[in-house]
Amino acid sequence: MKEKLRFSGLDVHAETIAVAEPEGEVRSLGTIPNRAESIRKLIKKLGPADKLRACYEAGPTGYVVYWQLAELGVECEVVAPTLVPVKAGDRVKTDRRDAEKLARCYRSGDLTAVWVPDGGSEALRDLVRAREAAKQDQTRARHRLSKFLLRSGQRPSTGVRPWTRPYLIRVAQLRFTQIAQESTRQDYLHEVEHMRERVARLEQAIMEAVSWHRRRCNKSLTIYKHCAVLQISRL
Numbered sequence: 628m629k630e631k632l633r634f635s636g637l638d639v640h641a642e643t644i645a646v647a648e649p650e651g652e653v654r655s656l657g658t659i660p661n662r663a664e665s666i667r668k669l670i671k672k673l674g675p676a677d678k679l680r681a682c683y684e685a686g687p688t689g690y691v692v693y694w695q696l697a698e699l700g701v702e703c704e705v706v707a708p709t710l711v712p713v714k715a716g717d718r719v720k721t722d723r724r725d726a727e728k729l730a731r732c733y734r735s736g737d738l739t740a741v742w743v744p745d746g747g748s749e750a751l752r753d754l755v756r757a758r759e760a761a762k763q764d765q766t767r768a769r770h771r772l773s774k775f776l777l778r779s780g781q782r783p784s785t786g787v788r789p790w791t792r793p794y795l796i797r798v799a800q801l802r803f804t805q806i807a808q809e810s811t812r813q814d815y816l817h818e819v820e821h822m823r824e825r826v827a828r829l830e831q832a833i834m835e836a837v838s839w840h841r842r843r844c845n846k847s848l849t850i851y852k853h854c855a856v857l858q859i860s861r862l
Contacts, residue, residue: 633674636729637683638722639692644683645722647730648673655723661688666695676700682733684708684725685741693743704733704740712737751836758829765822772798772815779808795819
């Protein structure tokens with residue numbers, strides 16, 4: 628007799644995973660720790676890995692659970708949380724109820740899967756996120772320095788564009804008679820320079836990572852996506 632597939636819905640959090648499956652009536656299988664060993668024991672308990680189908684919503688925990696299930700031979704899908712069907716008036720949210728809803732919708736084919744990157748692609752995305760964070764920190768550092776200079780009555784020279792090398796040289800040559808102001812100028816300027824070096828370092832790391840993927844991977848579409856992410860991050 629052909630063994631039927633078993634569908635499971637997982638409500639994944641940083642420390643726990645609520646599990647449910649739609650065997651006849653959807654039933655909760657409880658909550659397990661979000662640890663590799665606990666996931667392995669769960670799969671062993673549920674049955675042959677090739678007969679299991681699991682899903683969970685994309686979120687801040689990333690794709691670690693997906694990769695762990697894939698290593699165990701379980702077919703898993705990460706689904707778009709904004710496209711999960713919601714019944715009118717269904718406002719009560721618990722981990723158990725969310726897992727049961729995922730299991731029910733997964734079995735009926737009502738969920739939309741998202742693209743899951745491999746480890747290398749996700750590592751590159753983390754690097755791009757780090758650069759984006761650095762650019763935001765750089766903007767804040769520049770704002771602090773420019774507002775300080777404005778409060779101090781220091782105006783940029785005519786024809787000198789802000790944050791160019793001549794502009795920063797002029798700021799470095801400024802001197803304040805008040806020790807507190809001079810210390811502030813030095814600290815703000817140092818932070819601006821530090822942020823510039825940080826952004827440049829991360830951009831170089833991104834270029835090296837893309838080159839590494841180009842050498843190791845023949846999938847032109849994957850490389851195209853990596854390059855596109857880099858170009859977008861430079862805007």
